[in-house]
Amino acid sequence: MRAMTRWLDPDEQRTWRAYLAASRALMDTLDRELQRDAGMPHAYYEILVRLSEAPDRRLRMGDLADAAGSSRSRLSHAATRLEASGWIRREDCPTDRRGQVAVLTDAGFAALAAAAPGHVEGVRRHLFDALSPAQVDQLRRISEALADHLTR
Amino acid sequence: MRAMTRWLDPDEQRTWRAYLAASRALMDTLDRELQRDAGMPHAYYEILVRLSEAPDRRLRMGDLADAAGSSRSRLSHAATRLEASGWIRREDCPTDRRGQVAVLTDAGFAALAAAAPGHVEGVRRHLFDALSPAQVDQLRRISEALADHLTR
DNA sequence: CCACTCTTGTTGAACGCTCAACCAAATGGC
């Protein structure tokens, strides 16, 4: 027999539903804006960001997947599309013959540079403008605790 | 000429990335667990929940979409699948001949009852167990402010 | 009563994600 379910009390219930509604609405909004204004989903934007920050704008596929919080399969599919758009290209890894390295092209960097201001503005408008400085700090601590707990 | 972008300062940057990583990891985990243990994505679970709480376990499609935080199109596709699974059925609305009413079947209620304990346990383990009571309260306020700001 | 507009809900195509299966190369024992 399984242990009894630890149900949510009314406060927790309220918190969970609010969190669900808010984060879904936030991500949906940002995703839609990015798709509309820059022609890419948020997941692709993040891949380009991570690449742009890497030394030489290049990363092993696996490292890129980790950095972007993506599964390997997802990144592989995404890379196929990003390569077709001319925003990245794939090269063989010199030190591991199984490996592939994703490289951000100049066109990819330009696409990112074009998309960034609008997206950042969206993040500010939809997220930070709604919160007090104290809440921003709380949200950071909460998120870090959560991420740490989840990846432990 | 557009106004200059209000870029994120380092603290905001850190908060935003932590939030992104945490909420993505949380939702991915819960979604995967629900899919594995109950054979449904989280979006479908939420549809069933909302229906189960409605009077007579029935709701107009539009109201159900709003309650579940879904677009009408998404709900329509989902309803097609849920109906094929025998978990809901659609009836004509008596007061509006355009309208459809989604009704939770007994099988749907049973599927929900079977899925709920495991899912709630997951929410507790992955979310609430990682946070202090004060943080839960902060998260609720933050989420409510956010949701309010977004739908305003 | 008619025309215009709005609302409700559905549909199909394109797209992105997941999952499982898979290949190739690296690694670790023995």
Next chain:
DNA sequence: GCCATTTGGTTGAGCGTTCAACAAGAGTGG
């Protein structure tokens, strides 16, 4: 050196979501 296992990455099928287009009924002003 060889075989088994692990790691890196890709692939295809199936599913869910989005978007735009659509059909049909409800509401509204004249």
